[in-house]
Amino acid sequence: MSKSYIGKSIRRLEDKRFLTGTGKYIDDVKLPGMASMAILRSPHAHAFITKIDMKSARAMEGVIDVFCANDLEDELPEIPLRLAPFTDFQRFLQKPLANKKVRYVGEPVAVVVAEDRYIAEDALELICLEVEPLPAIVTVQDSLKGETLIHDAAGENIGTQYSVSRGDVEAAFKGAFYTRREHFRTNRHGAVPLETRGLIAEVEPTKPLLRLHGATKVNFFNRRHLAEAFNLPESSVELIETDVGGGFGVRGELYPEDYLVPIASYRSGRPVKWIEDRRENLSATNHSRDITCEMEIAATADGNILGMRASVQGDMGAYIRTNGGVVPSKAAQFLPGPYRVPSFACDVQFLITNKTPVGTFRGPGRFEANFCRERMMDLMADDLNIDPAVLRHRNLLTPEELPYRIGELVPGDPDATLDKGDYPSALDRLLTECRYSDWIDKQDPSDGKLRSMGIACFIESSAAGPPESASITVLSTGDIEVRTGASSVGQGTETGLAQICAEYLDIEIERVEVSHGSTTLVKTGGGTFHSRNTVMAGNATRIAAKKVKEKAKELAALRWNCHPTELTYENGEVCKSPDRFTLQELATFAETRGDILSADAIFDNEKKLSYSYGAHAAQIALDITTGLVKVERYWLTEEIGRALNPAMIQGQAVGGVIQGLGGTFLDHFIYDDDGQLLTGSFADYLLPTSSELPEITAIALENFPSELNPMGFKGAGEGGIVAVAAAVGNAIARALKPYNISINELPLTPDRLREALRGAESLK
Amino acid sequence: MKPPKFSYLAPESVKNAIAMKQELGENARYIAGGQSLVPMMNFRVAAPSALIDLNGLTELSKVSLSSDSALNIGALTRTRRLENDPKITGAHPLLAAAARHIAHAQIRNRGTIGGSIAHADPAAELPGIVLACDAEIELQGPRGFRTVHAVDFFESVFTTALEEGELLLNIKFPRWPKDRKWGFQEVSRREGDYALVGIAAWFDLDATSSISACGLSAIGAADTPVRLTKSEAALLGSVPSLPLFEKAAAEVTADIDPFDDVHASAIYRCEVAAALAIRTLTEAWERDT
Structure with missing residues (x-):
């Protein structure tokens, strides 16, 4: 050629x-006769709806339609499960409009269709929602207690729970020279794409046709379910994709609005546009990452891992949406990571709370698992007085051990196998790039800052x-x-x-x-x-x-x-x-x-997954007086089989690192005890900006083309994000080693670091 | 996030603006850069019936030095100009340095000094600077012209001495001696965010190298910017040294009354305010003027 x-x-x-x-994004699409839609969202985390008075809103000039669940003749469909559809989840599916009860702040309660968005929002203010408040469940502990039920018919707040294992973990721990137990937490945050969601529905009265603009991600799955919901043949439903300003897992799933916009269009007989504004976006679009992990490791005196056991609890929010149990189940599955872990056992619980429902976000479960495991590896390295890179080398699966059967660690998923590769060489390349062996953690005399380096290894599956x-x-x-x-x-x-x-x-x-x-x-x-x-x-x-x-x-x-x-x-x-x-x-x-x-x-790859793998390193400078951390340099290696476009892959890796730094330091959905979202605007929900960026060196390796597809590709979209909190957390923990501070919970904020340091300093 | 309906008026003079406001009453608002008011309107936290747009009033964006070398900055002066206009950066380097911490260039291009001071966010930089520097705030209202000293201007969160209908005309900074020592430090979650806490400081030295005059203020440390009078008292009359700065910094917590929010605890703000006081004074002391 x-x-x-x-x-x-x-x-x-x-x-x-x-x-x-x-570019043509969804808000750039304008159809003749198009009306605008706005949604009244629950300001309460948990309450019975006693009355929705829409009279004044309906009477307002320029208002075309106002409706709530009671106004609809047909029963609203449930938003389906697409992934990790564990059977018990059927009890917790969401309908597009709250009926009788609201379960999170931001849940749709009523819809206004008007000549423009200004009028629609004016009308929202005239709707009078009366409720009888219920106690809000905002922690997994309270959810577990079950004193207040969020879904009464379910009889419990546990979405589901299961245990997975391989090998004899009891035996591994019984005889082990070394064990350690830690509690980790990755905080609730989300993808927050710069373009919010948006949809335009048009229906043609003369023939059965529902056309939905603004679709993306899984259009054929969504078409099937929308056709079913609106009782149309699939061929009569068209999902049209426009340019999309970022997906990261959250965009393009079926949400309440994917039903409400078509319903509004059917009722009004007009094309209807709904553009999610940022305030809606932060409480209406899926959240993610909200995991606690109690984890234990057993090893020999030389640091050879004998076993891991853990219990993972996921805060799923108020409903189970399309992504089912992906986040906690993948966190559990990826806990052993790229290492030789002969025995592993994990209990996984999915807990319903009065918060925005959870879905996938770039590297779902992996970001979380890597943070827990790689922090544990560094803690073990310190305990056993082994260099963190040496310890990792001892435990990384060797090329001879691959492919490696990791077993059935997600119920219903096929038995998983790590495909061929060379994990140690990807780590070695990283260590060379960041000059690991020359690096010395120290307090820098020039500015008094603590400078240190942390590393982390990862694997990442692709193309399911x-x-x-x-x-x-x-x-x-x-x-x-x-x-x-x-x-x-x-x-x-x-x-x-x-x-x-x-x-x-x-x-x-x-x-x-x-x-x-x-x-x-x-x-x-x-x-x-x-x-x-x-x-x-x-x-x-x-x-x-x-x-x-x-x-x-x-x-x-x-x-x-x-x-x-x-x-x-x-x-x-x-x-x-x-x-x-x-x-x-x-x-x-x-x-x-x-x-x-x-x-x-x-x-068709017959669902055989290729695993990319690699390692991350972060060099940080920590100002001990203010708790401010600056990531000064960042490196990562990622084996992707074959690079289709190196510049685009570089972009994916760098973008992933930046988004990961947000998740490590900034992004945080904080709820108060009443279930109110306290970080509901960009003034308080902080995204990383160009001011926060380190110099990032991203190296794509092409040494092991995938054998599972003819072109040899492995996915390259998520390796940049999945180990960021792990590497940065390890760097910060190394800097603060003399203070013996645990870096087990994200985000790593100046306030939290100072709080930990205060405790440590007062002990001195 | 669309604002409710409001009417819009573009006055041709200050007098005209004040007359409009008097006629429209409490629910009308003056708008300058709009960098705080417009988001509040979009969130429907503020719902003014009318906006009186000051942006056409060029008389409000004059910058001049008066005969006593005081620096007069018109209320409509954009934040960006505070950091870039040599007339300002030369005459008041502390103001220019603090301005660089405000948000991002796009916001500084629109936001105004008068808007920031009238808005009175306790974590904002400019209120802290006018307070530390004994600026006079000149107001014009239905009952005429008056001057309020910065110390008397800030009353509480978003609350000032401005009376109904009054318009902020001008900020008058007293003469800035050429060899004055100064520093500004703040801690924020990201560059451009409101300060979690920040300290502005200046001092003058007499012939014996002792501190003859000084001004310190803290932002993000109470419901208003705070003048750190106890720290100032600790500094006055002494020769600058690290121990002296530490002594002054130890007094910071006596003057401030910070709060908890999602970004930092009150304890954090207390300890970092004290630490920043040392850094700011050291920065000032080490400055080659």
């Missing part, structure tokens, strides 16, 4: 429109879920159209798939246009999550391109009246020396025959 695009840092094709303000589709069509203009069921949430899917298409068709990439996500483009699709797109849609695109080449040869063979096997394909042309046909000529020829030069493809 002469045109080489795979492995090149091609400039992102989508950037021009993003950077020049010509259903098959993915791609279809390639050569137009008679010579342009090439790639369509896929995968979505783009801003990560560069258009560029990546164009690279693969252009490489395999041996053409200029400028000729390729990628459309994605919308259910109108392809027959089926799997969607975008779990670092899937390059693996799944990438391989599907490759298959489609190969089929297009074959079809091109068949068409050329008709023209030349020969057999396709006599023909070659090069430089975007079919050749029979010295003659040749361009793809454009063949596409035109196909058209004259009532045919089309195109091919559909499906890639």
Whole structure:
């Protein structure tokens, strides 16, 4: 092949429109006759609804419709479980509007449809919601006690619970030279994409059609459930994807609004737009990460791990939404991580509280598990007086031990196996990059700050879920159209798939246009999550391109009246020396025959997961007087099998680190005892900004192409975030080693560090 | 997050603005940079019936030195100008340094000195500076012109000596001696956030190198910015030294009364205020003026 695009840092094709303000996000979509919707959300965490008086709101000029659950003839559907659908969860599913009872601050109670959003919000203020307050359950401890039930019919606040294990953990702990037990906590925070959610529904009265703009992520799954909910054939429901300003797991799941906007459109007979504002976003969009983990480790005197046992409790919020039990179950599954852990046992509990429901957020469960495990590794290293890197080396699975069966650690999931790789060499590369062996933790005489370095190892699975589709069509203009069921949430899917298409068709990439996500483009699709797109849609695109080449040869063979096997394909042309046909000529020829030069493809990895892996290092400077921590440098290595576009992968890794630093220091949904969200605006919910960024060195390794897909890709979207709290936590703990302070709870705020130091200083 | 309906008026003069306000009453609000008022309106925490837009009143954005070398800064002067205009940075380097800590460039381009002072957020930088520097705040209202000393201006959270209908015209900073020592330090969660706590300090030395005059204030440390009079008393008449600064810093907690919030506890603010006092005084002392 002469045109080489795979492995090149091609400039992102989508950037021009993003950077020049010509992207088309959901709020840029305007339909004729469109009305605006706003939602009355519960200001109470837990209460019986006694009355909703909507009279004045309905009477307001410019108001088209006001409704609550009681106004609807059909019973509202439940939002379905898509992932980790543990059976007991059926008792805790959410309906799009609260009926009789509200269970978290932000729960939709009533809907206003008006001529514009200003009027809609004015009308919200006129709705009178009367309630009988109930005690709010805001901790997992209170949830467990069950004195107040959040879902009365369930009879308990435990969403579900289970135990998983492998090996004989009792025996491992019984004879162990070394054991340690710690309590860890990762705080409730979330993805908080810069573009909030938004939807526009349009219904056509003359035929059954529901078109929903603003969809993304898992459009075909969502279409199926929306069709069911609105009693329509699937073919009558269209989910249309626009540009999306960040997904990170939360965008594109089914939420109450995905039902309310269509209902509003049906009732009013008009297209209805709802744009989530930031205040809504912080209490209405899924939260995540809210885990406590009681963890114990057993090892030999040399630090060889004999066993781990743990109990993980997840604060699930008030309902179980589409992501089911992913967060706590993955936290449990990933606790042993990349290490040789001969025996492991974990109890997992999913607790219902009066908070916003929890869903997946980039690296769900992994960020949490890595923090707990890698902190434990450093504590053990100190206890046994072994260097943290040496200790990790002793326990990392070796290339000879891979593939390694980790067993069935999530009920209902297939038996999981870590695929081939070389974990120690990924750590070694990191240690070389950060000059680990030359580094000395110290109090710097120049500014009095404590400077230290922390490291952490990780594994990260990728590309789970259903098959993915791609279809390639050569137009008679010579342009090439790639369509896929995968979505783009801003990560560069258009560029990546164009690279693969252009490489395999041996053409200029400028000729390729990628459309994605919308259910109108392809027959089926799997969607975008779990670092899937390059693996799944990438391989599907490759298959489609190969089929297009074959079809091109068949068409050329008709023209030349020969057999396709006599023909070659090069430089975007079919050749029979010295003659040749361009793809454009063949596409035109196909058209004259009532045919089309195109091919559909499906890639199915049969749910075999590729695991990326690597290590992180953070160098920090800690001002002991103020408790302020500055991350000065950050390094990570990540084996991703094969890099499709190194610059985009670098972007994923760097972006992941930054988002991880937010989760480590800043992002925090804080609730008071009454279940009120105290960090409900960007003044109090803090995201990392460019001012907080360290110099980040992200190294993608391509030493072990995945054997589970023909192109060798492993997911590369989450390795940047998953070990940040772990590495930074270890660095801070090392800096504060003389004070013997436990760094077991996120976020690591100046106030918390000072509080711990005060305790330690007073003991001195 | 859309504001309720309000009417909009663009006065042509200060007199005109005050007349409008008098006519429209309490529910009308003056608006300058809008960096606090507009978010409050979008959150529907504030719902003014009318906005009287001061942005056209160029007479309010004049910066001048008066004959006694006092620096007059018109209320409509943008925060960005405080850090960039040589007329200000030369005449009052402490003000310029503190301004750089306020939010981000985009916000500083819009926000005004008068707006920040009239808003009176206890964690805001500019109220702390006017307090530390004995500035006079000049007001014009339906009952005429008056001057309020910074010490008397800040009454509580978002509450000032401004009376109904009064408009902040000008802030007058007393003469700033060329060799005055000064420092400003604050701690915030992120760069540009409101200070968890911050300290502004200046002092002058006499012929014997003793501190002859000084001003210290704390922000984020009570329901208003606080003048640290006990620390000042500890400094006056003594030769600067680290032990002296530590003695002065030990008095900080006697003057402040901080609060808990989601970002930091009152105890944190107390101990960090004291620590920052040492740092700020040291910064001032080490400054080559």
